[in-house]
């Protein structure tokens with residue numbers, strides 16, 4: 054595998070960053086996961102917009118958009134994959150050992166790995182940990198993802214592939230790497246960004262392409278929902294078939310099935326929606 058690191062492609066074994074990189078020592082960085090479809094990055098423009106928003110939110114200099122796009126193109130060309138996870142990482146660069154930033158340039162890494170097509174349905178779990186919708190990094194896609202690592206490990210322990218979190222007010226928020234939609238009384242609803250969830254690109258596209266609406270939802274909406282689905286770059290729209298012990302027989306239900314097919318159609322029709 055050839056990886057882009059700080060301005061050039063390198064073989065995976067030689068692609069390195071400093072052990073003093075602030076992304077490494079304190080998680081001072083931002084990232085994007087982009088879907089690579091037949092060698093092309095899906096919705097790259099939206100991902101680059103979000104990368105810049107996340108960087109600015111951390112107080113990092115805005116990444117050079119043209120360089121990031123060039124790096125993505127070079128990595129995709131050097132590593133042909135049918136379906137891939139294109140990962141952009143952008144950190145504070147070499148810095149002192151504490152939380153203060155140094156004056157070094159930011160670090161940019163772009164890599165791609167082949168990924169299997171996701172199953173159409175998923176099992177999810179609820180967890181006791183919350184998203185802090187009031188935190189300094191709420192809504193930013195930072196490399197400080199250890200809370201998600203812990204929650205996702207809990208999901209795997211329980212035979213599920215995602216954990217869904219509430220926020221500090223007990224409202225439904227998002228998954229460790231996905232947004233969540235529920236069908237209640239026939240309406241398709243998803244938590245607003247004020248819940249602290251990430252502004253998922255798949256979420257935004259589903260809001261544009263279906264009649265889904267944003268609504269404040271208690272965490273307990275998961276007990277009552279007629280249908281539930283997840284959205285995410287590598288999940289697209291994925292039906293939820295089990296939440297903890299509760300089975301949702303027949304998943305994907307009719308609203309979810311329609312969202313899945315609309316999403317698949319629109320995605321195939323336009324690589325840069």
Ligand SMILES: Cc1ncc(COP(=O)(O)O)c(C=O)c1O
Nearest residue numbers: 230231232251253254255285286
């Ligand atoms: C915490 C979190 N929420 C939601 C999402 C879904 O966002 P997207 O649809 O842009 O992949 C992701 C994954 O990227 C995420 O990490």
